[in-house]
Amino acid sequence: MKRVKLVVAYDGTAYHGWQVQPNGRTIEGELNRALSELLQEEIQVIGASRTDSGVHALCNVAVFDTQARIPAEKICYAVNQRLPEDIRVRESCEVAPDFHPRHCSSRKTYEYRIYQDTFPEPVRRLYTYFTYVPLDLDRMREGAAYLVGEHDFKSFCSVAAVVETTVRTILSITIKRQGKEIVISVCGTGFLYNMVRIIAGTLMEVGRGSYPPEHVREILEAKDRQAAGPTAPACGLTLVKYEWTGQDENRSDS
Structure with a gap:
């Protein structure tokens, strides 16, 4: 098991914010879907900043855990092919297992x-x-x-x-x-x-x-x-x- 950090950019116009909502598309929901399809396991990302509906980002941060063998730095290239055009992962890398973006200074x-x-x-x-x-x-x-x-x-x-x-x-x-x-x-x-x-x-x-x-x-x-x-x-x-x-x-x- 490894923890991967993502740097995510998005145009928030068409989304109900970052956090998964019961009714409506969200950035977190699209990332979970695309990563789960790519890695063939259920993925749930943890976002650093839960931006509101309609808000944009150049560099939001998220992490997730995976057992997949694909190198962490290659995930950004692969997952972008499965994401809509208004969401892009700009960077991916492996981080320490206990790294949590909301608990760090x-x-x-x-x-x-x-x-x-x-x-x-x-x-x-x-x-x-x-x-x-x-x-x-x-x-x-x-x-x-x-x-x-x-x-x-x-x-x-x-x-x-x-x-x-x-x-x-x-x-x-x-x-x-x-x-x-x-x-x-x-x-x-x-x-x-x-x-x-x-x-x-x-x-x-x-x-x-x-x-x-x-x-x-x-x-x-x-x-x-x-x-x-x-x-x-x-x-x-x-x-x-x-x-x-x-x-x-x-x-x-x-």
């Missing part, structure tokens, strides 16, 4: 993309949120600064989430303009359900002038989802970077 970076123009751009509609309203980036940056560090992010968590604690650590938030797109980049050690999308929605409210940047601190202190801005649509969100911190034991010595 790591940091993730999400990008939320906003397309700002007079009219929507059809070819960007699946990967950006469109607005014709001007956004003040300096105000958004000022508001974002209150979110950096360790805080109770209960105001930025969906009420449907079931978690032991709503305390999380944001390492950085940057906001920049790339042509007609505004990119909100959020790096942290862990995120709550809908957290980045609520952050994006709240910062857009600041950028529109709905409330001053310092109100973001009051939203944090309220610990009430109703105090924050709307949840930004999923289409603009992509997991762009996954980094392991302070260790390299994820790779097998075999």
